[in-house]
Amino acid sequence: MAALAVGLPVLVALMGLAMAGGGLDPAALKQAHVQRVIVFSTVQAFLSTVIALVVGAALALALARRAAFPGRATLIALLSTATVLPGIVVVFSIVALYGRSGFVTGTARALGFEWGSWLYGLPGILIAHAFQNIPFAARLYLHALERTPPEHHRLAAGLGMTPFAIFRHLDWPRLKAETAGLAALIFLLCFISFAVVLALGGGPNRATLEVAIYDALRGEADFARAATLALLQVAIGLGLTLILAWRTAPIAEEAGSRYALLRADRSALPLRLWDIAVLIITALFIAPPILSLLSGAFFITTLVTPDMIRALMTSLALATGTAFVATLIAYAMARGAIAGRRVLYGGLAYATLAMPPFAMVAGLYFALRPLANVMALGIPLIIFINALMALPFAYRLIETPLAIAHQRHGRLAQSLGMTGRDRLRFVEWPLLRRPLFTAAALAAALSLGDFGVIAFFGGSDFVTLPLMLYQQLGAYRMDEASATALLLALLVFVFALGALKETGHAHS
Amino acid sequence: MLTVESVLVTYPGFNGLYDFTLPRGTLAAVIGPSGGGKTTLFNALGGFETLTSGRMTFDGVDFTTSPPAARPTAMLFQDHNLFPHLTAIENVALGIDPGLRLDAAQWRDADHALTQTGLGGMAGRLPAALSGGQRQRVALARALVRNRPILLLDEPFGALDPGLRKEMIALVDALRRERDFTVLMSLHTPEDALGLADRMLFIADGRVQLNETPERVLHSGASELRRFLGR
Numbered sequence: 001m002a003a004l005a006v007g008l009p010v011l012v013a014l015m016g017l018a019m020a021g022g023g024l025d026p027a028a029l030k031q032a033h034v035q036r037v038i039v040f041s042t043v044q045a046f047l048s049t050v051i052a053l054v055v056g057a058a059l060a061l062a063l064a065r066r067a068a069f070p071g072r073a074t075l076i077a078l079l080s081t082a083t084v085l086p087g088i089v090v091v092f093s094i095v096a097l098y099g100r101s102g103f104v105t106g107t108a109r110a111l112g113f114e115w116g117s118w119l120y121g122l123p124g125i126l127i128a129h130a131f132q133n134i135p136f137a138a139r140l141y142l143h144a145l146e147r148t149p150p151e152h153h154r155l156a157a158g159l160g161m162t163p164f165a166i167f168r169h170l171d172w173p174r175l176k177a178e179t180a181g182l183a184a185l186i187f188l189l190c191f192i193s194f195a196v197v198l199a200l201g202g203g204p205n206r207a208t209l210e211v212a213i214y215d216a217l218r219g220e221a222d223f224a225r226a227a228t229l230a231l232l233q234v235a236i237g238l239g240l241t242l243i244l245a246w247r248t249a250p251i252a253e254e255a256g257s258r259y260a261l262l263r264a265d266r267s268a269l270p271l272r273l274w275d276i277a278v279l280i281i282t283a284l285f286i287a288p289p290i291l292s293l294l295s296g297a298f299f300i301t302t303l304v305t306p307d308m309i310r311a312l313m314t315s316l317a318l319a320t321g322t323a324f325v326a327t328l329i330a331y332a333m334a335r336g337a338i339a340g341r342r343v344l345y346g347g348l349a350y351a352t353l354a355m356p357p358f359a360m361v362a363g364l365y366f367a368l369r370p371l372a373n374v375m376a377l378g379i380p381l382i383i384f385i386n387a388l389m390a391l392p393f394a395y396r397l398i399e400t401p402l403a404i405a406h407q408r409h410g411r412l413a414q415s416l417g418m419t420g421r422d423r424l425r426f427v428e429w430p431l432l433r434r435p436l437f438t439a440a441a442l443a444a445a446l447s448l449g450d451f452g453v454i455a456f457f458g459g460s461d462f463v464t465l466p467l468m469l470y471q472q473l474g475a476y477r478m479d480e481a482s483a484t485a486l487l488l489a490l491l492v493f494v495f496a497l498g499a500l501k502e503t504g505h506a507h508s
Numbered sequence: 509m510l511t512v513e514s515v516l517v518t519y520p521g522f523n524g525l526y527d528f529t530l531p532r533g534t535l536a537a538v539i540g541p542s543g544g545g546k547t548t549l550f551n552a553l554g555g556f557e558t559l560t561s562g563r564m565t566f567d568g569v570d571f572t573t574s575p576p577a578a579r580p581t582a583m584l585f586q587d588h589n590l591f592p593h594l595t596a597i598e599n600v601a602l603g604i605d606p607g608l609r610l611d612a613a614q615w616r617d618a619d620h621a622l623t624q625t626g627l628g629g630m631a632g633r634l635p636a637a638l639s640g641g642q643r644q645r646v647a648l649a650r651a652l653v654r655n656r657p658i659l660l661l662d663e664p665f666g667a668l669d670p671g672l673r674k675e676m677i678a679l680v681d682a683l684r685r686e687r688d689f690t691v692l693m694s695l696h697t698p699e700d701a702l703g704l705a706d707r708m709l710f711i712a713d714g715r716v717q718l719n720e721t722p723e724r725v726l727h728s729g730a731s732e733l734r735r736f737l738g739r
Contacts, residue, residue, distance in 0.1 A: 149588035151587065151589065158555075158579075158583050159603060160578070161607070162607060165607045169593075259547075
């Protein structure tokens with residue numbers, strides 16, 4: 001059942017792409033414009049990934065070595081915040097800071113520097129992607145470093161290891177283990193990046209495939225090209241996702257230790273200076289865009305318009321629907337995995353990562369067009385596609401505790417003849433209540449921030465908060481945009497941070 | 509002679525005050541309830557604890573404020589003694605040079621240490637391919653090449669089967685006789701030390717309550733000890 005719910009639409013979308021109106025257009029792949037898009041996508045994703053991994057690792061090492069300094073908790077909270085900010089809000093923050101009339105540019109101008117317009121294109125995209133992914137990489141790396149058994153650092157101190165030897169033998173193996181999976185994930189996220197590239201790309205050549213598909217569908221109505229690009233996108237996404245599924249090791253928690261984690265290299269002076277520099281520079285990069293959101297508080301009254309309230313209601317309704325659908329599918333798939341088809345469902349959950357929203361929309365559009373007015377199917381389609389996008393996370397959150405519940409009590413439940421609702425209530429619910437809630441909150445947060453599918457379906461009478469923000473940015477109504485961005489960011493926090501907190505508790 | 513003179517370690521809700529001496533070459537078993545201060549003593553000796561006051565010397569040389577690597581001590585934990593990405597012999601070699609810059613003779617020393625702990629021929633194995641007992645033997649081999657006169661073993665064999673545990677303690681006993689090591693070894697099961705250990709330290713409430721031969725400690729009538737042993 002669950003396999004059908006996920007697999008069928010993916011298949012239908014793929015078929016839709018294959019039989020697209022007028023057939024495919026392989027010649028499109030040879031067009032200079034398309035080739036430029038492919039090259040540009042690859043280059044920007046590659047650069048974004050390298051920046052995120054290198055700076056993220058330096059930041060994680062600095063945070064690991066400096067286990068106590070004033071502001072450490074704040075910095076980590078800022079990192080979490082940056083990770084969950086929706087793409088379109090990031091765009092707002094970057095423009096508000098580095099844009100033509102932005103704070104940094106304005107300050108520079110006051111000091112006599114004239115920079116001209118440099119943000120749109122590769123610089124803007126790299127800044128936005130760095131802002132999103134450095135914190136993400138840093139959090140993951142830091143988590144890996146903190147799982148080092150404290151005994152290892154005591155051994156290092158006892159053996160008299162130099163800071164470099166500690167890096168080589170203690171930190172590097174842990175960073176390396178995370179890097180392949182992390183690199184594939186960040187590359188994929190940047191490769192299919194939509195909101196950031198659409199808003200900051202500044203031209204048809206500086207686009208990702210997702211943006212090109214959107215242009216072909218919505219702008220030029222060149223369906224054959226859209227279908228071809230979408231297939232290409234799916235192929236590349238699938239390849240990267242396979243690497244991801246293959247390299248993402250199951251989380252093996254080491255046994256707790258009786259010792260506190262004391263790093264032996266914390267007192268070397270040159271390293272201390274280096275770490276302080278890393279911390280200051282990254283804090284100066286990460287904090288201002290987040291603080292710039294607070295300026296929205298001055299224009300909060302602009303939010304009280306009928307359009308705005310309708311957009312808010314639409315966003316909340318879509319988020320609720322997405323949370324419900326995503327949790328339901330993830331639970332059904334996790335059940336299927338417990339019943340023995342782990343590879344199938346695990347693969348399926350990841351497959352949705354390979355099917356970026358626009359490729360999916362394009363496919364379903366072509367497949368359903370003969371049968372129904374697709375634009376009228378907007379709301380259920382958006383909910384469904386957003387739910388699929390949340391699935392990789394939701395599935396992982398739910399599958400693990402469900403497997404644990406069955407490992408612990410499965411035999412007992414069987415011997416007592418417990419099935420169905422009773423099993424759900426006594427065996428699964430106690431362990432699953434929190435993960436289910438977390439998955440729902442996370443799906444809602446993703447849906448609230450989504451600026452992908454809505455760009456295609458949205459119109460003057462069907463607007464969500466992210467779409468509203470995009471329109472305000474396009475019209476340079478920065479005051480109103482700041483209020484919208486603040487509201488959107490706050491809404492996403494409520495859900496995302498709540499969810500992250502829950503998972504934190506579940507681990508401890 | 510190891511001298512621990514009024515060493516005070518304070519935490520919120522706990523303070524450990526240690527005062528005892530052990531002659532050179534002693535094998536001392538350390539027993540006591542968990543939370544009673546055994547690990548704190550090992551940490552203080554190994555250099556992982558900030559002392560509020562007190563003094564520690566070995567053969568008259570004060571090492572109270574020395575960094576861990578400059579102390580006369582080598583430490584062995586219950587777990588995680590080996591770096592998982594390094595082979596057995598590389599893990600031993602770290603004890604000779606923490607940057608793994610060894611000449612041929614030093615590599616032979618490392619190999620010899622493995623043979624001494626009964627691991628001849630396993631030099632190239634990664635820790636994951638060794639059993640729990642074998643991993644602790646590698647760690648012991650490293651302690652041998654480190655050649656520090658004091659060996660601190662914090663529940664080193666707690667995760668092993670009883671038979672293997674006794675075998676390992678016998679190995680420690682044989683090595684310390686050969687090298688004249690002074691050994692402090694905390695144990696879950698005090699009986700394991702009978703017949704091998706010269707001394708037994710009973711630590712509870714942050715104090716060394718008893719410092720006698722194992723037989724005398726185990727048959728002493730102290731009420732805290734009886735509670736600990738469940739008698």
